[in-house]
Amino acid sequence: MKRIKKQFIRSTAVLLSLLTALPLGGCTSSGRGINGQVIVYNWGEYIDPETIRLFEEESGIKVIYDEFETNESMYPKVESGAVAYDIACPSDYMISRMIENGMLAEIDYEKIPNAKKNIGAQYYEQSRGFDPENKYAVPYCWGTVGILYNKTMVDEPITRWEQLWDEKYADNILMQDSVRDAFMVAEKRNGDSMNTLDPEKLTAAKNLLIEQKPLVQAYVVDQVRDKMIGGEAAIGVIYSGEAIYTQKENPDLVYVIPEEGTNVWIDSWVILKNAPNKENAEKFIDFMCRADIALMNFDYITYSTPNVAARELIEDETVKNSEIAFPDLSQYSNLETYVYLGEEGDSLYNELWKEVKAY
Amino acid sequence: MTSKNKWLSVPYLFWSVVFIIIPLGMILYYGLTDKTGAFTLDNIIAITTAGHAKALRLSLLLSLVSTLVCFLLAYPLAMILARIQVKRHNFIILIFILPMWMNFLLRTLAWQTLLEKNGVINHILAFFHLPALKIINTPAAIILGMVYNFLPFMVLPLYNALSKIDINVINAAHDLGADNFYTFVRIILPLSIPGIISGITMVFIPALTTFVISSLLGGGKLLLIGDVIEQEFTRTSNWHLGSGLSMVLMVFILINMVLSAIFDKDGEGSML
Numbered sequence: 001m002k003r004i005k006k007q008f009i010r011s012t013a014v015l016l017s018l019l020t021a022l023p024l025g026g027c028t029s030s031g032r033g034i035n036g037q038v039i040v041y042n043w044g045e046y047i048d049p050e051t052i053r054l055f056e057e058e059s060g061i062k063v064i065y066d067e068f069e070t071n072e073s074m075y076p077k078v079e080s081g082a083v084a085y086d087i088a089c090p091s092d093y094m095i096s097r098m099i100e101n102g103m104l105a106e107i108d109y110e111k112i113p114n115a116k117k118n119i120g121a122q123y124y125e126q127s128r129g130f131d132p133e134n135k136y137a138v139p140y141c142w143g144t145v146g147i148l149y150n151k152t153m154v155d156e157p158i159t160r161w162e163q164l165w166d167e168k169y170a171d172n173i174l175m176q177d178s179v180r181d182a183f184m185v186a187e188k189r190n191g192d193s194m195n196t197l198d199p200e201k202l203t204a205a206k207n208l209l210i211e212q213k214p215l216v217q218a219y220v221v222d223q224v225r226d227k228m229i230g231g232e233a234a235i236g237v238i239y240s241g242e243a244i245y246t247q248k249e250n251p252d253l254v255y256v257i258p259e260e261g262t263n264v265w266i267d268s269w270v271i272l273k274n275a276p277n278k279e280n281a282e283k284f285i286d287f288m289c290r291a292d293i294a295l296m297n298f299d300y301i302t303y304s305t306p307n308v309a310a311r312e313l314i315e316d317e318t319v320k321n322s323e324i325a326f327p328d329l330s331q332y333s334n335l336e337t338y339v340y341l342g343e344e345g346d347s348l349y350n351e352l353w354k355e356v357k358a359y
Numbered sequence: 360m361t362s363k364n365k366w367l368s369v370p371y372l373f374w375s376v377v378f379i380i381i382p383l384g385m386i387l388y389y390g391l392t393d394k395t396g397a398f399t400l401d402n403i404i405a406i407t408t409a410g411h412a413k414a415l416r417l418s419l420l421l422s423l424v425s426t427l428v429c430f431l432l433a434y435p436l437a438m439i440l441a442r443i444q445v446k447r448h449n450f451i452i453l454i455f456i457l458p459m460w461m462n463f464l465l466r467t468l469a470w471q472t473l474l475e476k477n478g479v480i481n482h483i484l485a486f487f488h489l490p491a492l493k494i495i496n497t498p499a500a501i502i503l504g505m506v507y508n509f510l511p512f513m514v515l516p517l518y519n520a521l522s523k524i525d526i527n528v529i530n531a532a533h534d535l536g537a538d539n540f541y542t543f544v545r546i547i548l549p550l551s552i553p554g555i556i557s558g559i560t561m562v563f564i565p566a567l568t569t570f571v572i573s574s575l576l577g578g579g580k581l582l583l584i585g586d587v588i589e590q591e592f593t594r595t596s597n598w599h600l601g602s603g604l605s606m607v608l609m610v611f612i613l614i615n616m617v618l619s620a621i622f623d624k625d626g627e628g629s630m631l
Contacts, residue, residue, distance in 0.1 A: 076596035177579045179594075217476075218496050218578025232476055350595040358410035358582040 033062035038280035041066045041074065041088040043267065044222055046141070048300035055287045061280045069221050070178045078103065078272065086275040087284060091265050093180070093338035095137050096130035098270065100340065104136045105271045111282040112138065114289035123306035127266060129337050137268035138285055141303040143240035144327065144335075145181055145263045148224070152252045153234035161189040161258045164235060165208070170215045174227055174236035177219035179353040180338055181263070182209060185237060188260045188334065195339045202352055209356045219357070228253055239265075241303025243324045255324055261334020266306070389602035402603020411587060411604065418583040419611075421498060422566035425505035429513040429562045430555070432506070437517035437554075438547075441524070452518070455511050467504055467575045474500055474576070496578030504572040505562075512561035520554025521547070556622040564612050584608060 033056060044067040052063050066083070068074040071094040078085055079101075090098065098104050109116050115138045123139040131137045149158040153172065164173055164185065176182055184194040186205035196202065217233050224236040229249045238246075243255035269285045271278060287293055294310035304325050305311060314320040329335060341349065393399045405411055440448050458466060473479050474495040481491045494500045524547060532542040570585035577583075584604065591601030 070594065072594040072596075076593065076598075079596065213580065216578075216580065218580065220579060227475075230475075230477055347595065347597070350597075354410050354582070354587070354590075357579070358413050358587075 033060045035060040036277055036280055037062040037064055038277045038284050039064045039066070039084065039086045040284065041068060041078065041083075041085040043067065043089060044069055046089065046267075046301055046303070048296045050300075051288070051293050051296050054293070055284060059280075059283055059287070061277075061283065063284070071180075072178065081274065084274060084276050085272055086277045086281040088270055088272060089140055089267050090270065091267050091338065092127075092130040093340045095268060095270060096340040097346075099131065099136055103273055105273045105275060105278065106135045107138060107271065107285075108282065111279075112286040112289065114286050114291075118289050118291055118294065118307050118309040120306055120308040123266065126264075126337070127268065130339070131268075137266075137270055138289065139266050139268045139306040140288065141241060141301070142264070142266040142306055143304050144257050144329075145176075145184065145237065145265070146240055146243070146255055146257045147235060148228050148238040148243060148246060148253055148255050149235045150228065150231060150233075150250070150252050151254055153231070157254075157256075158235060159256055159259055161185050161260050164237070165189075165212050165215070167215060169234055171217050172234035173212075173216050174224050174233045175212070175216050175219050176224070176237045177221050179349050181237065182219070182353065182356070183349060184263050184338075186212075188258070188262060191260065194263055194336050195341065197341060197345050197348065202348065206352045206356055210359045213356065213359060239303070240324060240327075241301060244302040244319070244322065247324075257327065257332055261332065261336065264329065264335045264337050266337075386602045386605055389598045390606045391603075393599055402600050403607060405600055405603060406607045410582070411584070414582045414584045414587050415607070417498075417581065418567055418585065421501055421505065421583070422563055425502045425509065425566050426513075426559055426563045428502065428506050429510050430558065433510060433513040433517050433558065434555075437514055437521050440514075440518050441521035452515075455514055459511055463508060464571060464575075467508065467572055470500075470504055470507065471495070471575050474503075495576065496580055498577075498581060500576040501573050501581060501583075504576045505566045505569065508572065509562040509565055512565075513558040516557040516561060517551065517554045520551040520557075524550050552622055556619040560615055560619045563615055567611060568608060 038061055040063060042065070046067075047065075052065060055061070056063055066085070068077070071091050074088060074090060075094060075097070077083065078088060078098075095104070107115070119139055123142065124134050126142075127134060127137055127139060147158050147161070147164070151157075154169070163169070164175075175185070180194070183202075183205050186208040187194050187196060187201065189208065190201065190204055192198075192201045192205070218227075220227065224238045225242045225246055227233055228236045228238070229246055231250070231252075238255070240255065240257075243253075246253050247255070269288065271281045271285070275281050288297070289307065291307060291309035291313055294305050294307035295313045298305045298307075298310060298314070302325070311320060311326065319325060340346075390402050391398055391400070393401065406415060440451055443451070474492065475481070476491070476493075476495065478495070484491055494503065528550075529542060529546060532546050537545065568585045570583060570589040573581055573583045573586055588601045588604050588608070591597045591604065
């Protein structure tokens with residue numbers, strides 16, 4: 001029956017796009033590059049726009065670039081097929097969901113030589129958690145989730161998730177407005193796995209989040225960065241990739257990986273099964289894996305790159321050996337990667353998160 | 360109707376079918392089915408669960424309060440506008456409509472920046488050694504956002520209704536011995552009811568269904584029914600539940616429309 005639903009959406013979408021395309025028929029062709037186009041769906045502010053321009057110039061392929069804010073908001077758009085994306089850049093657990101639902105095309109590494117040549121073997125190793133045979137995902141960025149705090153606004157160093165429940169910091173805490181990241185914080189504080197489906201542990205995590213809610217200034221996603229730079233809050237939950245940038249803008253900010261452990265994630269390029277421009281998609285990913293291009297992206301977005309060749313090119317020794325950009329994960333315990341929880345597990349988490357948000 | 364007129368209506372018919380009838384049909388289809396495609400009322404009954412009911416109550420409360428605030432602010436203004444000389448009132452109306460030329464999202468985002476802890480307003484207050492304003496991420500900020508965004512929708516129908524009142528009717532009331540207050544209660548207010556109803560509809564419905572204002576000015580801490588529906592579509596991809604809840608919301612909108620149809624039989628208060 002699910003197929004019927006999808007067909008229904010798709011046929012309606014096709015109908016609508018046909019209707020809108022009719023009067024535009026004349027000008028769509030002029031909007032394409034000489035070698036066609038590629039439609040990319042990536043996280044917001046997750047690429048150096050200059051690299052897209054360079055790709056278009058070198059390949060003659062027009063890039064149509066679209067952005068999403070969370071894995072959860074990306075998935076339904078890709079699933080519905082309303083826009084036929086070629087490439088997406090989801091995180092680990094979302095990739096395993098897409099693999100499970102047969103939405104991804106296998107990567108032909110022959111066509112993407114830079115992917116094997118430049119990207120560190122350890123990252124492929126790590127990817128096996130969600131892509132067991134490394135068939136679908138080419139690592140693009142990785143990192144941890146941690147705490148960013150403003151040392152002028154706290155009396156002691158922040159080292160534990162637990163401190164996000166300290167009443168001293170009421171109205172000074174920014175939490176992530178995405179279900180998995182929010183629950184991860186509470187679960188890790190309780191010493192549980194971030195992939196647990198144990199109802200008792202989940203209820204405990206939910207209650208903790210409800211208890212924390214009066215202390216939270218806001219639940220936000222990308223805005224943590226700007227709010228922390230502006231001194232709007234003392235403590236924020238943030239992705240490690242934002243740490244270098246925010247510290248550059250406001251030297252009072254410190255990034256820590258909490259003692260209770262955290263999430264290690266990898267965002268990877270995937271090609272969608274129904275990609276209309278598969279060859280161009282391969283060219284795009286190969287281009288993004290080029291050492292010089294990966295370096296440009298690293299400099300621009302400051303998220304840790306799995307591209308070893310690009311890291312070698314970093315001139316600034318302090319950045320090249322930065323503990324934040326390239327932490328030695330072996331010194332931390334309790335690190336985990338999100339696992340896809342299945343449809344039921346997902347809706348359980350969503351249900352509990354809604355209870356927290358509505359409380 | 361001549362055949363020529365029928366031809367003219369084709370684009371509108373086409374528009375209505377593609378962008379109103381089909382989407383409404385899709386919402387009905389999704390709202391009344393589950394993931395397997397079987398008929399169910401669960402998506403509608405889901406409104407009674409604690410979280411959803413609370414979100415709906417909060418939405419109703421906040422939208423009623425903002426409608427009331429809009430009304431109290433807009434009525435005196437509309438009266439002044441309706442009595443002002445012709446040349447100047449166009450200018451004042453323009454001033455009220457001017458912000459609407461700017462994107463609604465941007466304006467709301469601007470309020471976020473203004474109200475923040477270290478925002479513009481608090482900097483100014485601190486300069487004068489006044490206590491800081493702490494309303495960002497509270498219901499008050501959401502009401503402020505609603506009132507700011509929807510006030511013109513209240514002013515215009517009220518102005519429209521009030522300016523239609525013949526000045527001679529008011530003069531007659533005065534001649535017959537009514538004082539200003541009595542004239543207002545017995546003449547002006549009843550005659551402006553179509554405008555009032557229309558204004559209430561135009562403010563209440565968007566306020567009830569908004570999710571942008573609450574997520575930008577509420578810091579994600581206050582869940583309105585609009586937020587719930589939005590997240591069912593965009594994040595949890597449960598279109599069935601989202602559609603079911605939308606249908607519940609439509610009931611409130613229908614009630615509002617029935618009320619306005621009863622009070623505004625001639626359609627006088629409808630938009631300019």
